Amino acid sequence: MSEEHSSGNHPQAAPKAEVVAVDGGPAAPSKNALKKAAKEKEKAEKAAKRAEEERKQKEAAAASDTAKHLYGKAPEDYIAKEETPLKALTEELIGKQVTLTARVHNARIQSAKLGFLHLRKGVYDIQAVIAEAVDSGDGSVSRQMVKWCSGISTESIVLVTALVQKPLEPVKSARISELELHIQRCYLVAEAPEKTPILIKDADSAVGETDAEENKSAITVDLNTRLDNRVLDLRTALNHAIFSVNHKIERLFQEFMHKEGFRKSETPKLLGAATEGGASVFPVTYFGRTAYLAQSPQFYKEMLIAADWERVYEIGPVFRAENSNTTRHLTEFTGLDFEMELTPYSKEGWQQVVRMAEDMVLYIFRHLPEEAKSEIDEIRKHYPAAGDFKLPEGRPPRIKFSEGIALLREAGHEAKDDEDISTTNEKALGDIIRSKYSSDFFTMTHYPVAARPFYTHLDPTNPSYTHSYDGFVRGQEIVSGAQRVHDYNTLRERMKSLGVNPDDTGYKDYLEAFKQACPPHGGAGFGLNRMTMLYLGLPNVRLATLFPRDPQRIVP
């Protein structure tokens, strides 16, 4: 590393004399210790002398180095040519000079005349050659420059000017394998320490992935270590790909919402009163009072329907104070919600809202394979199920809860009529539907009363069931929704029948919205991170969450 960047490296202080305490009394240095200290001192002095000599040698070498303006710290007032981002490199640029910034993924010296830098930016990487005598147009690469470049610490950021060339044979280890860079200038932009807590090439693998020959050490980088060092972990091509898919799912959701005339809301996350008895709600100290964090935008999106918004959606954090330590639960995640007015007395009835949810899921999953093709390819290297599932040509299968139960029993599974279906049965049902309808996505409607909250509309033709639905992908719930009760008196009755006190402060404003007349409505809610997890077939929702929060973790 050049002197210009060594400000962080102070000469090591001579070690203190070893101190041995006898019988717990005041410690006095022993003879041996004194001897050892003297030796250490001598050693340190020698090391300092050696370092000083090396520095002088380096300075001398630097003084005779005709390329010293081409590397290290950029000269004062250096103005770089316009950047050509790594991802924009194409064969058309062969023979041309480009300037770009990148991280050093790896650096090695081959000989005094030749070294290699593996450069990386996001999901893209390329091999760069640093060879003596390459002409920069402003002097040639020197041996000192080869040595310096090959010694740059992994994860440092450099600004290089280089010629784009075709390599003798494709560089298999790099994504941009058909091109290489011949370095002419190389300046250090930000320096990483010699050792990073985790290695990017180890973290760039599935959690628990052990079969890849080149990734043997990945086995030691467990999920917690990765999450503890999340900023480094997020630098991997795999994580860039995962969060690009996550971003695209959110964009497609918004695109669909706008196409359907929904308007985005931002409802408050700080609430004046806890609902549902205050279990699973985080209390907040609020100017001497207690406020609570919203565990869903449910009440507020319904209040906006009562305020004539007609169609409303929200994207925002939801907070769950549940002490669930599973691969599917988080205490904070990004909720995607919509709520819509239902046309009363329409032919389709309340299932307008089921169709909307189905269309939303189909819109996302039909667009992703093309819009996130390269990301999915990258992820498939580690999680082979990524994006791989069957979608129907037309409408997806839609069955009633009672039909689902019948199908399960037919296949020999036990299931009850009047309570929610278990996770195991959900997966079994997913398999049944897949073989019956050739679809990995289906919806199930008319859940029993006990499986749904008080605001769910009852089925007037059979009040043991509700106007509710869940959507499943690969046998796992991806979206959940219902028609809601919109009549004030009915809502109060429903609350009472489930032991919820409608006169509790937490329900005051919510109920008032219905008292002032609210149109029939229904909606849906789902978790963005869980959607990403299921689409990509990841084993843990934390892998699809930037900085996950659970009962054990609130950092980084």
Added chain:
Amino acid sequence: MSEEHSSGNHPQAAPKAEVVAVDGGPAAPSKNALKKAAKEKEKAEKAAKRAEEERKQKEAAAASDTAKHLYGKAPEDYIAKEETPLKALTEELIGKQVTLTARVHNARIQSAKLGFLHLRKGVYDIQAVIAEAVDSGDGSVSRQMVKWCSGISTESIVLVTALVQKPLEPVKSARISELELHIQRCYLVAEAPEKTPILIKDADSAVGETDAEENKSAITVDLNTRLDNRVLDLRTALNHAIFSVNHKIERLFQEFMHKEGFRKSETPKLLGAATEGGASVFPVTYFGRTAYLAQSPQFYKEMLIAADWERVYEIGPVFRAENSNTTRHLTEFTGLDFEMELTPYSKEGWQQVVRMAEDMVLYIFRHLPEEAKSEIDEIRKHYPAAGDFKLPEGRPPRIKFSEGIALLREAGHEAKDDEDISTTNEKALGDIIRSKYSSDFFTMTHYPVAARPFYTHLDPTNPSYTHSYDGFVRGQEIVSGAQRVHDYNTLRERMKSLGVNPDDTGYKDYLEAFKQACPPHGGAGFGLNRMTMLYLGLPNVRLATLFPRDPQRIVP
């Protein structure tokens, strides 16, 4: 109101005998009280008898009513024709039958044969006529139906089938003034009580607006009353227009971000440690520990830059535990943030980020006048400054802080070189720039060190100033940003020099991101609600916030 919907109205109980307490002893009814009670009882009995007779009369009238299937509660299994939304009505539909839902904005009876309903849906409203003998194709409108329709309580929701007609003269009081509806069917979808806490026509006005002749009572509907009854208040055309503009500002921001290659992040709002000493941060009880609500995504968006995201933006709630009770401060609002990698040694230098912020503001303000034309017209009726300001043809004016101070002094204002500019001076400077450059938008760069947080990059040519900027609209700050320190050691030094302890737990993960090498970067942050307020010239940020939160208010 028809019997079908009177479940909420119980016959009034006879009043209890008046009780007078004598000398604090056990109360015994006085002679007068007994006499009065007897009278009251007689009165109540008479009233009950009268009510019973009326009910019988009504039943008899209903039995002879040939139109009874056309109004009131829809017949069992009634299937409505497809809805034509109110906003979709055009002159091409004249003479055609439509079915739609709407709220009753007002209802009045003219004669036994004729009544009027003023129908409203969102920002649209229309006059509907209910006249005897109008043919529905399935029977004709009866006098009973005229009476029932004209008596529907304000804010109730109805499903009507009607003929679209051209009124004799335009209905000035309605937005859809060139059409009217001749009602053929009218079913009650949701009934509002006789009295609502505030009247929509009163709330559909500027706060404190008293000059409008027809809105004299608005003077009594102050901001707090409106906010206490926010769901009703949000039903006004004015609020529909304001939040449509708010939504469009957010959409344009996202459009611009995507166009420029930014990716959306969802960073955690629950933090493991408080930064900046924990003042102005809300503590949260988190599984027996204390967590804190994020007061900005600043640290996390920088950490994502250190994770090679290159360009990142966030839209999400930010929480400020500041006891500021002003027209511009909230304890929770929607923050719009972006952060971008800066090309090092570029010709433009750090001001790449200033240009990005300027372009973002221009993109929003240049698209809004056409994309939100009708909303702005609606808002202008009450807030005449809405959307009315000068934008330059090309680049907006950009001045240095020191130049701003000089301009202020030239104009006779007092201003200091080394501290932030006051709100009064910001407005004065806005006026100066407007007359000098014909622009209501400008940016000011290079704020003094004391005016910016520790993570702001110093100006190496003059370290009393920083690589920071603010953007102003009409002399009020609309966006604020800077280049950030990206070097680990420099960042630690900057923290220490401002009395911030870099070894505080709250900074651990943040600093670690820089230790592992972070590219040069800068960004911007602004409040969505404040942007809407300034663009529309509203006097209070609460008017641009769905459910505002401040030190006094956490409901509804």
